[in-house]
Amino acid sequence: MGQRQTSVRISPDALNALESLAAARGASREQCVRDLLDQYICAQASRPSEQRLTHISTVLRFPPAPAIPGASDGRVRLAVRLDDGVATWAGSFALRLPGQGAARGPRDYSPRPLTDALTTAIATTVPFVDGGLEGLPQVVEQRVALGLWRLTVAATLTAAEQHVIYGGRDAATVLSDEHVAWHGTWRLDVMRHLARLLLTGPDASANLQMLRDQTDAEFVRHRYDLERTDDFDHPWLRRAPLPASDASGRGGAAVWRAERKLGLSDIARWLTTPGPPSTLHVRPPGWDLCPPAGWEPHRGSHGMRPTEVEVHLVRTGRVLRITHGSRWALWPFADVDKPVPAFDAVIAGAMTLQPTDVVELALMPTKETRMPRVPAGLALDWGFISELEHDRLVADAAQRRRAALNRTRRGRSGSRLSSSNWRALETAVDDPGRFTRLARRLNIKGIFVPCVKWRVGSVAEALEAGATESQLRWLVGTMREVRTLELEVSMQQAWHEGFRAARAVPPI
Structure with missing residues (x-):
């Protein structure tokens, strides 16, 4: 070795x-x-x-x-x-x-x-x-550490988190006990305060046992009281450190992660629950998933085993295995024993994603502002456009790059861009990819690569329309980037909503 x-x-x-x-x-x-x-x-x-x-x-x-x-x-x-x-x-x-x-x-x-x-x-x-x-x-023991952490989380909830917990929303349990919590300097400061309060002095042994058990009435009561503390009025927190910065945004993002985790769980439940799959609303970020007609799951429950043929289909990447509790499903099938043709290209393109993520990626609808844009050269190869259209797209993109460069010319005097950044942009004006990367870094908006919109409703719709394997793999990779961006935007909105929640009427 x-x-x-x-x-x-x-x-x-x-x-x-x-x-x-x-x-x-x-x-x-x-x-x-x-x-x-x-x-x-x-x-x-x-x-x-x-x-x-x-x-x-x-x-x-x-x-x-x-x-x-x-x-x-x-x-x-x-x-x-x-x-x-x-x-x-x-x-x-x-x-x-x-x-x-x-x-x-x-x-x-x-x-x-x-x-x-x-x-x-x-x-x-x-x-x-x-x-x-x-x-x-x-x-x-690590259970003691988890007990101390749970009390710390309860003591440092932001307004957005309190709204979820007090309102009894589905995300409350996920928010309280699963891997979505926010971390920050203040939360750690409070944790150190609680550790010294509980794990030193004459009551240290009893408190250590309380943190180890976490099921007794004392722990539950303290956690409940800490969650509902107002202005740090809990006896344990009267000398605790106060936050040096506002954690409201982190709390809003934690709520988003909890709800997102439930959203992915809803996808699994949707496909494993008996009955024909209808449209599923996934929030966040708020899109509707609807499988094409004829795309069906093969379902099973506890004690049922997939056939050898079905196991082979999963192992060879032709269908997905979705689990939810004791139920499972293989998806998608176009007939009793036939998987949807070419769906293996979707699975291969999705690579490391979990099965529920692949389902979402395949069914998530494109939006006008997020319609996939195919590079002009690739669109020409695929027969989407003519050579004349290709040349026009190339010329238009070059014109947009030069127009953007001219708008930033004031950078020579330092009013917008530094001289070095402007010269780098000027040098890259005939290189669409390099210019785009520089423009993104310099926060210059625009589409500088020659491309054409692929007006397709979803990956699944493209597959149904007869897209080739190479087209499907490209589309999956592109829509994966779109999905990541949409989720980042959605979580950023939740971050800002966390601050708005802090300014609203307290939920207590």
Whole structure:
């Protein structure tokens, strides 16, 4: 097995404990890290998921991120060579709080899997205390971390989130307990406050058990009261840190993610529920899905198994397998035992998307402003336009690029563009792709590539109309980009709605 060079950042106290352990074992620091991670993997794998261990510094995101981007947070970078797959395997047992990504992401949302794995492994072998975390239990079960997080979320709900929870909307459960929560400096500050309040002092053991159980009346009552706190009037929050910035937008986006998760679940329920699929309204973002006539699912429920032929169709990428609870469906079929012809090109073009996402991608309606635009050269090859039309489109696009360049000529004096940006744009004026990329970066609006609208209602409609495999694959890739953009716009609107909710009458 090969080895890979990697690095992990740990606290100075953890590094001191590691070096003491290596010296006691008479081993190199690197070998000690490898041994500790092997022990960690074996120990964590033997525990139920919520009983796995995590270090308190991971739970509390300690030390806090520095106020200045790029500044050091005081941790030390430790380089080490590990066997292939060990870092990923060890990280898979580490703590990931709801809302955090599976891997790297924005600073507030990025987990610390390898850091947590190594720090936990060191602390369970050679106990140490991180400076700044004195008095707290240094290693806890991940269920305790989740309990503390749930109380923190309840204490830091924004107005948009409170409207969902108090209104008893379907998204309330998802918002409270699933991977849609927002992360931010203030929420972490409150979490550290609650940790010191609950996990130090004479009641620490009882509170630790409360966080571990989470089903007793005390935890439920505290969580309920924290969700309904007004102006931080809950006794636990009277000395808690106040937000340095408004998190209302993050709350609105979290509501959007919860509702979006339900929307995808609705697609699965729609196809697996007995009866002919009718039009399904998916909100957000608010489009209607309607399968072409004759596109039917093959449904099953708990205890029913697909036939060998059906299993083969799923494995070879000709149909999708959709599940919802104990029900499942294979989709789309055009007849009793025949999948919709050429749908395999749609599945292949969608690549890594989940089955419900592929269903949505295939059925989502195009809009006039989002109608797919086929490059003129490709449109000519496909027979969509004549050579004369192709040449006209090329000339029109060139004229639009030069007109945009002339509008920015004032940039020479610095009133709009810098001189260097204007010269870069001028140099690219005869290169449609490069000009478009520069214009997008410089926020210059327009269509600068010669193209023609493909007036098609959906991917499914194009398939029904006899589109070729290459056309379908191009259309799927394009509509995937359109879908991503539409979802981003929808979530951005939810962000702004979060601020409007904060200005509205409180839902309490």
